[in-house]
Amino acid sequence: MKIKKLLTSAALVCFAAQLSAGTGKLAVDEVVRKANNAAYYGGDDGRSAVRMTIKDKLGRVREREFTILRKDESDGGKQYFYVYFRKPSDVRKMVFIVWKNIDKGDDRWLYLPALDLVKRIAASDKRTSFAGSDYMYEDVSGRGLGEDSHELLEGTDTRYIINNRPKDADAVEFSSYKVWIDKQNFVPMKTEYLDKSGELYRTVEALSVENIDDIPTVVKARVTNHISGSVTSLEFKNIKYNIGLKKSVFTERYLRRPPREARK
Amino acid sequence: MKKIGFYAVALFFTALLTGFNATAAAFADIHGFVEAGAGYRTSDDPHEAGRSLSETRLQADLNGDMGPGSVIIKADFLYDDMEDDHSVDLSGGEGWLDLREFNFSFSPLDFMDLKSGRQILTWGTGDMIFINDMFPKDWVSFFSGRQSEYLKAPSDALKMSFFSPLINADAVYTPQFDSDRYITGERISYWNGTLGAIAGRNAVALTEKPDDWFGDSETALRLYRNFHGVETALYGYEGFWKSPAGMSAGGKAVFPSLRVLGVSARWNFLNGIANAEAGKYDSMDDRDGDNPMIRNGEVRFLAGYEHELMKNLMLSMQFYTEHIEDYGNYVSSLFPGVTAKDENRRLLTMRLTKSAMKQNLVMSAFVFYSPTDKDMYLRPKVSYQASDSLFFETGANIFGGENVHTFFGQFTENDNIYFRVKRGF
Numbered sequence: 001m002k003i004k005k006l007l008t009s010a011a012l013v014c015f016a017a018q019l020s021a022g023t024g025k026l027a028v029d030e031v032v033r034k035a036n037n038a039a040y041y042g043g044d045d046g047r048s049a050v051r052m053t054i055k056d057k058l059g060r061v062r063e064r065e066f067t068i069l070r071k072d073e074s075d076g077g078k079q080y081f082y083v084y085f086r087k088p089s090d091v092r093k094m095v096f097i098v099w100k101n102i103d104k105g106d107d108r109w110l111y112l113p114a115l116d117l118v119k120r121i122a123a124s125d126k127r128t129s130f131a132g133s134d135y136m137y138e139d140v141s142g143r144g145l146g147e148d149s150h151e152l153l154e155g156t157d158t159r160y161i162i163n164n165r166p167k168d169a170d171a172v173e174f175s176s177y178k179v180w181i182d183k184q185n186f187v188p189m190k191t192e193y194l195d196k197s198g199e200l201y202r203t204v205e206a207l208s209v210e211n212i213d214d215i216p217t218v219v220k221a222r223v224t225n226h227i228s229g230s231v232t233s234l235e236f237k238n239i240k241y242n243i244g245l246k247k248s249v250f251t252e253r254y255l256r257r258p259p260r261e262a263r264k
Numbered sequence: 265m266k267k268i269g270f271y272a273v274a275l276f277f278t279a280l281l282t283g284f285n286a287t288a289a290a291f292a293d294i295h296g297f298v299e300a301g302a303g304y305r306t307s308d309d310p311h312e313a314g315r316s317l318s319e320t321r322l323q324a325d326l327n328g329d330m331g332p333g334s335v336i337i338k339a340d341f342l343y344d345d346m347e348d349d350h351s352v353d354l355s356g357g358e359g360w361l362d363l364r365e366f367n368f369s370f371s372p373l374d375f376m377d378l379k380s381g382r383q384i385l386t387w388g389t390g391d392m393i394f395i396n397d398m399f400p401k402d403w404v405s406f407f408s409g410r411q412s413e414y415l416k417a418p419s420d421a422l423k424m425s426f427f428s429p430l431i432n433a434d435a436v437y438t439p440q441f442d443s444d445r446y447i448t449g450e451r452i453s454y455w456n457g458t459l460g461a462i463a464g465r466n467a468v469a470l471t472e473k474p475d476d477w478f479g480d481s482e483t484a485l486r487l488y489r490n491f492h493g494v495e496t497a498l499y500g501y502e503g504f505w506k507s508p509a510g511m512s513a514g515g516k517a518v519f520p521s522l523r524v525l526g527v528s529a530r531w532n533f534l535n536g537i538a539n540a541e542a543g544k545y546d547s548m549d550d551r552d553g554d555n556p557m558i559r560n561g562e563v564r565f566l567a568g569y570e571h572e573l574m575k576n577l578m579l580s581m582q583f584y585t586e587h588i589e590d591y592g593n594y595v596s597s598l599f600p601g602v603t604a605k606d607e608n609r610r611l612l613t614m615r616l617t618k619s620a621m622k623q624n625l626v627m628s629a630f631v632f633y634s635p636t637d638k639d640m641y642l643r644p645k646v647s648y649q650a651s652d653s654l655f656f657e658t659g660a661n662i663f664g665g666e667n668v669h670t671f672f673g674q675f676t677e678n679d680n681i682y683f684r685v686k687r688g689f
Contacts, residue, residue: 054622060651062652087652088652088653088688089295089296089652090649090655090688092295093327107493107532114413114416115412115415116383116386117386118386120495120530120537120539121537122535122536122537122571122572122578123535124535124536124571124572125575127575128575129622132622132623132624133622173575251490253377253425257377
């Protein structure tokens, strides 16, 4: 028995050594994966009321209010999003559903209540403005990890820093982006996007993080567009996790007839 | 006015059933808009007024939960300067009140939804082209420059929906036929086959509409399922042609019986959205196609593709065809002197939408072109969302054609430009 145990622990040591030899590559993927889970996969499902304030460089303000419902098939896997708009009046009662797929383009639908019209939206315009804000559709549902190559840069005491380059440079408007990730809870705290000429043009920041149901959650965030001078602030309220959302909520049935979870 | 009474009674009983407190509390959520619209004809039509649009409307949208279900009331209060008579006709959408929605919906069973009352209904995959969507359209609003939401006219119907992992089903029962709000000549001049000329207010179409409650009903069915992102559907409809499609012995335009069977699919394709839809129109009162007074059956087909050409610029294209069945019988039965329609009418559409200034400025152009009818219809539009509540829009409806009897060619005297300002609350 003893010999067996010894052998086992020797094997374990060898395995550990192999692991640390490959640390560079493993570590960056691990950090990116954990950060992605922390940012987009809290709990098995969740709900939040969002207030979005868009301020242009002349100080003109626009406001958006909506509810987001989310359900995950698995951490890092397929996800469903449901967005129910409340404000302003021209988008009120509109519903937007995304099926975020890992191995192919997302499926997306928009419901226009005045026409009772279920409109399907092409997946290609993910990097366009979400509801006229500085947020993009892709910021709402997350960017596929396989779409960029990731490099772990020298971090700080509290932050990992990852540099990301798009594998298909023509598909996006940035040349690269850098993410600062909290070493404690893996929440991405800041992202800086460089444009094609290498200039900083867009910053996304988490301004306040709270533990909700023991899940570190961004409750205030801000996006700054350094070229247009426009700033979008987000506040997340009434956040709840693991509320037992059914998968059917993310289908045409509830696209046409928003559930109370979304309207309340 | 009868229908208003019907709704009042319906609401009263709902209130009784669910408790008055709930009713009172339910309607805290009121939204809507006020809007003023003006439109002018750019060509001089001897049969029509110089203006094409002149109205102010207030839309009030009330939503509330009542017991296990929810109630929506959406009403447009309208001052239409084009009309002399402001008395209310709820079915035709005429007068000072256009009741857009007044319905109660709830889920009696886990796998079932019911929506009863006045509602807007839409299904199918076309963009401004409808094959299996047999719910009423408002062509007068569409061609005279009202907001695009007014293309759909309300139905007074019961919608039952059933859901299962295998298949979903919608059944819509309309106890009294709801026709389109069709072109009569009052606002838009049209080809009048009897006169053999373009007619307007001089020859407003007189119609005989099926209007028996329960006798002249409509039933529409849809079975649908999403196969990993590919949306597929089967459709059935039993009712009437939605716009006039024949002539009675007394010379009135009629809405003959119609049965439609169809299919559709929509899916992600090469970074865009592809769709295809087909329908077989069975004209039940003229199944051999040899009655010149009633429109023949047709087979309709549509294929479309939409994708982002470049950032903030969407392009969508559609190919559509209408094939007249029993064409030989149709041609040989025509009265002498009447121009025969082509056996196949083909239509191409293209829509370009450019958004700028954070989607606050949207410019779009929608063009319909028929190589067989040799006619076209262009809808350019510019919208500007000046603030969260203030909205401006201007656009035009432009028709062209070699002949005056084709679908768009008949409207060539109706070119118009319009302008509107809207404030939401």
